[in-house]
Each structure stands twice: as structure tokens, then as C-alpha cells.
Amino acid sequence: MDQLAEAVRPLLPATRPSTLAECRAAIDEIDTALAVLLEHRAALTEQVQRIKPVGGHAGRDLDREEEIVARMAELAPRLGADQLRRIVTAIIEASLDVAKH
Numbered sequence: 103m104d105q106l107a108e109a110v111r112p113l114l115p116a117t118r119p120s121t122l123a124e125c126r127a128a129i130d131e132i133d134t135a136l137a138v139l140l141e142h143r144a145a146l147t148e149q150v151q152r153i154k155p156v157g158g159h160a161g162r163d164l165d166r167e168e169e170i171v172a173r174m175a176e177l178a179p180r181l182g183a184d185q186l187r188r189i190v191t192a193i194i195e196a197s198l199d200v201a202k203h
């Protein structure tokens with residue numbers, strides 16, 4: 103795991119949860135972090151659209167999106183590039199949908 107990925111290690115449970123309640127509590131913790139991070143990510147996507155000569159869906163950069171997917175696939179091998187591409191595409195499209203530009 104690279105140095106940036108180390109930043110999320112404290113969010114992970116120290117011991118593997120085993121009961122349904124423990125698993126759901128661990129999932130809730132991670133979903134909390136994901137929601138906060140997604141909110142911040144969407145704000146950054148919006149800011150980028152104001153900087154780019156062509157913003158919004160019309161200005162999509164699929165090479166950049168593929169770079170994002172490839173980097174994330176190294177950190178999340180269980181999901182892999184194909185599943186992460188679905189997730190990244192959904193995040194980016196939702197962020198572009200709500201961006202004001």
C-alpha cells in the first residue's frame with residue numbers, strides 16, 4: 103500500500119468482524135468515510151470544470167478516467183479494473199450532473 107493509502111488504514115477494523123452486527127457496524131464506518139470523501143471529491147470535480155476550457159459532460163477526459171481506474175485497481179485487486187470502472191464512471195457522472203459550471 104502506498105503512503106496515501108496508509109491514510110485510510112485507521113478507518114479499517116483492527117480485528118476481522120464476525121457477527122452480522124459487527125460486519126454492519128464496520129460497513130457503516132466505511133460508508134461514513136466514503137460519503138464524506140465523495141462529497142469532497144464532487145466539489146473538486148466541480149472546481150475542475152470551471153478551470154477546463156470545456157467543462158461538464160462535454161469536456162470529459164476518458165484517458166484521465168482510465169488512469170484513475172488503473173491506479174485504484176492496484177489498491178483494490180478484489181474489485182479489479184472492470185468493476186472499478188463502473189464505480190468511477192458512476193461517481194464522475196453523478197459529480198458532473200450536480201456541478202454548476
Ligand SMILES: O=C(O)C(=O)C[C@]1(C(=O)O)C=C[C@@H](O)C=C1
Binds near residue numbers: 164166167170194197
Ligand atoms: O480531471 C478532469 O479533467 C476532470 O474533469 C475531473 C474528472 C474527475 O472527477 O476525476 C471528471 C471528469 C473527467 O472525465 C475526468 C476526471
